[in-house]
Amino acid sequence: MTEPGTSIDDLDTPCLLIDLDRMEANIRSWQAAISAAGVRLRPHVKTHKVPAIAHMQLAAGAAGITVAKLAEAEVFAAYGCRDIFVAYPLIGPTKWQRAAALARSCTLTVGVDGEVGARGLSAAATDAGTTLRVRVEVDSGMHRSGAPAERVAELCRLVLTLPGLDLDGIFTFRGIYYPGATGRSAAEIGREEGEQMVALAEALRANGIPIREVSLGSTPTAHAAAQVAGVSEVRPGTYVFGDYLMAERGAMRYDEVALTILCTVVSRPAADKATIDGGSKTFCGDMIPERQQLKGYACAIGVEAYLESMSEEHGVVRLGPGADPQVGERIAFHPIHVCTTVNLSDELIGVRDGRVETVWPILARGKRT
């Protein structure tokens, strides 16, 4: 465990550093902007997986938290989060029982995108003598989960008839990489995502289906989506730290990105290459640079260099003109995708003025059931 007070220069590598000033500013500024639009912010905490950071977001005004899996919800509930949305279709008897059990100790809202999930949750909630809040997931273009828009009314009606369920609204996740997104700006995508979901909610209401919440939006799309009248909640996650992708896509400025990965140069295989002690056990590989039109899995800070290829413990960095780091030198990087990068680590080291201020164990790391 890393000790508070330690200088950054004395930290063993690879390690993940959080610039506390930047993170705190991100939490404040995003909350202010979303609140100013009259919309609730329910941050997706998969980005940090740390209850203490969730409490900072809640203290700033967040309406609750979003998680992807029940196992994450169980961790955040155990650490005092009282309003949790599992934005995922829960399937299987064990999941339904766990959801019903958790709903007794916090306000739990869960996703449903089909009949199997709706009926299973209803039966488990009834057995446990509790009520589960349900939001129906809409497939707005990602084609991974969610009901097609034309089947949402039928599914909402089913939820309304089933005991133990309370229909809360509709939600979607579209992101900026769904098929058809190419060439469109994130703002344009977010606006359209908001307008389509609000139109759907109004159609449902016109058909007598009570829809309280219309929830959508991610870090690149949330600001634009929040401007659409009728959107009630946005769920960005990445904004708390930012990453190389968000900076390149213009969703955040580079000087707002709060998470860096500190590595050591361990070898110099060529004049234009440096090998660092972080590979695919440190940097996520779930976004492929070519597909995202970026130069690598991570960009170096203060030097023109990109993490071009990885094996598990080796990262091969392509050096730009003038970059000539020696073996033993340290380089800090912004990863391409911060959420899955955090999931690879055991602790986040919060730093201010060059020293460790706090160390957070990543308590919900690996929680995926």
Place this chain on the structure above:
Amino acid sequence: MTEPGTSIDDLDTPCLLIDLDRMEANIRSWQAAISAAGVRLRPHVKTHKVPAIAHMQLAAGAAGITVAKLAEAEVFAAYGCRDIFVAYPLIGPTKWQRAAALARSCTLTVGVDGEVGARGLSAAATDAGTTLRVRVEVDSGMHRSGAPAERVAELCRLVLTLPGLDLDGIFTFRGIYYPGATGRSAAEIGREEGEQMVALAEALRANGIPIREVSLGSTPTAHAAAQVAGVSEVRPGTYVFGDYLMAERGAMRYDEVALTILCTVVSRPAADKATIDGGSKTFCGDMIPERQQLKGYACAIGVEAYLESMSEEHGVVRLGPGADPQVGERIAFHPIHVCTTVNLSDELIGVRDGRVETVWPILARGKRT
């Protein structure tokens, strides 16, 4: 924690299952084949990261274990492994001190590929009053770490002159994806890797440099490399479990692959697609299917289906003709790369005859410093 005796059908998903019969057979058959060639097997335990499995490999006749990082060595040493090779260039004062400390409690061999590492290790060993065994890493084509062949003699001589260091030999990792490997068989690559390293060792010996060990080889190349006279040790890791890549490359048969990932279908976004509850937090993304000329990040077992794309908690599976899994059904998969997949999980569930026999916490998961 999963209870022994549980039926596979009752396990929550996603989870990693080990077919114990297959794993035990792999440990036996690989040890027998390598031993028959008169070569030592020093398995790379990054594949499983579980001390109990390392002890099974040692009991079968392994000469010691290989790890990639010092933090892994510390875990395996704490659980009774007494002969450990860190096949990685150790760089930085903290690393050197930790290596010297660990060498007091087990036989530790470490990699060196340049002067910085050699001098740092020497100083730390001297300070700690111990001796570190050193192997010089040779770059045989991967261009990530290792000294070029023409500089190995000079580096060996430096190691011989430095106090606290004991030159043990030379090692390399080439794999089957180094630049220039395209179109070549794994056996051909392994034979050439062995012949080049043996030729280098003989040249060093002819120049008065004592080389005890010539260590190389991975799962695809180890059998061929072990046939080369003068190779003293091979270091395959993946063979203990196998994976989709190794089966496709012919390094193992599909009916020898011991690790599967059990997932549940949570949504059906299209007639030819099923979404499962495992994404990039469950399946590694460090090998890109197109680059490896495979059909996806994982292949389903017993049904024609491939994991085609992932977000963190969603895996989108492309279904072949006739495959029509319903929401709630379970599908087992072989991942494209087992080592980094294991690193994403907290436990391995050992099964026999459809029931849980043992559950191993993955004690060295995430150990990368």
